[in-house]
Amino acid sequence: MASVLISGAGPIGLTMANELTRYGIPVRIVDKEPQRTDKSKALVLWSRTLELLEHGGYVEPFLKAGMQGHGVQISDGTNIVASARLDIMDTPYPYALLIAQSETERVLEECLAKRGVKVERRVTMESFAEKGAGIEALLRKADGSSETVQADWLLGCDGAHSTTRHGLGFAFEGSTMDSDWVLADIHVTGLDPQDHLHIFWHRDGILAFFPITPGRWRVIGDLGPATGNGHRADPTLEEIQALIAHRGNAGIKASDPIWLSAFRINERKVKEYSRGRIFLSGDAAHIHSPAGGQGMNTGMQDAFNLSWKLNLVINGIAKPSLLDSYSVERSAVGDMVLRNAGAMTEAAITRNPLVQKLRNTIVKFALGFPQIGHIVADTMSELNIGYPVSPLTVAGSPHAHGVKPGTRWPESLPTDTNKSLFAAIGPADAVADLAKKFPKLVEAAAASKHADPRDLVLVRPDGYVGFAGAASDRAGAEAYLRGIAA
Known part of the structure; x- marks a missing residue:
């Protein structure tokens, strides 16, 4: 089976290694540091990340190690300006899980060890080159010795000063506030x-x-x-x-x-997240203001997005072109997070008294409406992230009645955590037929309270709607899957 080299064992690299390993894909993960961080650093695991960890089967140790945050209170030092509740979110995790990054890394590393993979510490990836249908990388060890390794794929999860990004020659565009x-x-x-x-x-x-x-x-x-x-x-x-x-x-x-x-605060991002068999994730691809606490979550969701696609391609279930969607989808999310975090920071640090008064008035008024409170909570928790523009987002003909393609499916799906399967939801005969025709790619899901009985829906392995059409559009659903299947 194809092998994967992961450079960087922070939260992103560790998430990537856990996800690939649970699919049975061989990985090596190296990091130049002698041990994981002992600092609190990134503090929040948001609802969407917790949902994805649950799908992977290892959310419980995070819940035990963290503390639930149920709201945000904004004050001017004398009076409460506004407050936002988090328990209004439609998720099994309607809160911010406050957990020091040192603990997040501990849990991830312990989960990975249980899967039989150990982080190789004091090992630096100094350089790499694309060699035919794979990667050749030079690793430098703590004793000064070197090792040249061959891998089929290289995942750069090596932070803001990424060797992988520099080796690709990708510009890290942006500025320092x-x-x-x-x-x-x-x-x-x-x-x-x-x-x-x-x-x-x-x-x-x-x-x-x-x-x-x-x-x-x-x-x-x-x-x-x-x-x-x-x-x-x-x-x-x-x-x-x-x-x-x-x-x-x-x-x-x-x-x-x-x-x-x-x-x-630095705000920087690459335009493309991949080239050939090399991919960037986390701070190697995007860094931004800590406002909203979304940096680590966005990076971990990079890992969730890429890992299921790699699994399908490596196992010969999907065409290699499936991987083209990674950069398209995650770069758009990175742009959105940069905009949101930057805007929140600028609003918070303004020194203009008139602007401050206007900001406070607007926020107090807006958060008085439950609908806006929902939008704020869903934005912070990343529940509103979706892929409306993607090669994997297709509207059937006629269009679906109850769900939009590209959006997050709002409930857990009972999929096998060791496989990357699309869940087919709709009329029993239609979903059974799709599962029979694409047994390695699709499983029939039970009826859902969120599904309109007039619809036929395909939910991706990471819980986003890929195809949504009318129940009569079996041909459209088949065409969608044939575009993916190898």
Whole structure:
């Protein structure tokens, strides 16, 4: 069977390795670092990511390790401007799962070890070249020795300074925001409710609190326009407490810092996520503002998107052209996340008093409407992500009555977690016929409360509607599957 080399063992590389390994595909995963991160870093697993982890059969250890966040409260330091509930979402996971990245990586690495794969640490992929129908890569080990390895596919999950991206010569287009920020992983008292994200829109800048575990919080604040080109010194506990006292509520006290850091926000992205047998995922392909906490989730969903397609192609079930859809779909999502996160950041850090007043008024008014609250929650949780424009998104003729192709299917499907199967939903005879004609690609799903009985729907292995047409359009569904099947 074809082999896959994964460069980078952060959350994205570990997710990719877990997904491919559960399909039975041989992987090697290497990372230059001696151990996984001990920092909290990316803090949130959103609902859509949890749904995909559930589909893979390994969501439970994350739920045990994390803390549920049920809402967002925005204040100006004196009055509550607005609040948003997360329990209104239509998902088995109507909350933000607050979990330190160190814990996310631990769970992923332990799951991978149970599948028989160990991360090769202190191993750096120094270079690679495409050789015929595969990849040749040079690995450098901790003792200085090198190894030349052959692989059929290379997945670059190697972060913002990606060797894979540099080797491909892909431009990482974008900019660094002209503002300094501070971060503190710290213990805090005086914040309630403790299962909410707390955001303070002060006239002098934003101050945000994200719960990690009971009593432990991530604190982020912007310090205004950057001065000079050098890296700002990391803050002290006293400086963080002074910022809290100035922008937050009286009575909020910080102590026992775990991690203090200064940073600047980069917003960059490649145009294409792949070339030939080489693919980019996560920070290697896109980095953006931490507003909304969507960076790691977007990268992990890159991995979910690519892995099922690789499985079908490697096993000869689907045409290689199926992989062309990865860059099309995930690049569009990356563009959307960049826009949303950038807009949220700009709105939060404005220093113009008139703009601040207008922002607060608009947000308070808008979040007073349940429909808008739903949109905000679904955007943050990535439940509204879809693939309306994709080679894999097809509307049958006549069109479906109850569902749009390209959208997330709103319920779990009982598919075999060791296979990449499309779920056929519709009249029993029609779905049985499709499963019989495409036994390695399709399974007949039970009737669904979300399906209109007049429709015939094909749901992709990652839970998005690929084909949606009228029940009479069996020919359209067959043509869709024949376009994929090898």
